[in-house]
Amino acid sequence: MSAAPASHESFTLTRQMAAPPAVVFRAWADPAARTVWSAPSAAVEIVYDAADFRLGGCDVVRCVEPDMPVFAAEVCYHDIVEDRRIIFAESVSRGDERMAAALISVEIVAEGEGSTLTVTLQLVSLDIEGMGSNYRLGWTAALDNLQIWVNEAGAGGRA
């Protein structure tokens, strides 16, 4: 088997959050929270087969959508600074195809009563070309959801 040439790209998404860093950090650390906000649309169900949010730990996640192939992601944590920073690497597959891998840096900074969230995605498209636009669409939707989750958690809804 040969490998297609790898193509690399990166982009950064920034969001203002209406809750302090501890609430935003918890949204990433807690798989139950992540199941809610990381689905890019209501049709997509995020299923955690394993969750291990600690340095050196890995999550195994499936992204399930009716009439669509299942995407599987393995997410491994390389750096965790509580309430401030998370860096993880993930690989995403569909059946035997390794679609992409990404290094994702999450930075949380206190800003007034709330916080600023900066997510930098450095990715490489592997067996499928042009995964950058999929990543951008998926993560833009997920971070919009996260803003809503944090608003509700910050207001006591899910805190």
Add this chain to the structure above:
Amino acid sequence: MSERKIIHGGFSIDRCFDFTPQAVFAAWSDPAAKYRWFANVDRFGEIDYALDFRVGGHETASGIAPDGRRFTNDTRIHDIIVNARLVFSYRMTLGGVPISVSLTTVTFEADGAGTRVTYAEQGAFLDGYDGVAEREGGCAWMLGRLGKELLRVSGSS
């Protein structure tokens, strides 16, 4: 340093070796060979090294840097296509402090009688302890050591 800051960046290095993709790939997949060119660097003294070469496997290297601080390198292998591609991510620490996290893609392509290796790294360099240019220089030097290892194994040096 109390400020948390990340510098993101990447680079890609191309090298041609006068050996087949099978021979070049074996220098990455065989723990004894990988140890010789990747980990066994004189100025770092004794190195603790282990490689479990499979998807989901780990590679670890640690030792004492010339300035007396302990360095560690912890790697997770994400993808293997034998003789063609490797994808891994790794975290480095120095003196107990994380200095970088990187995602690396290595491709092996037959090029005439030899192999073109493309080593591409995307990195998050932490709190000013390391940078893109330094890492690129280190990786280029490492690929030079790979070339010497291939010559040594083939008996042509």
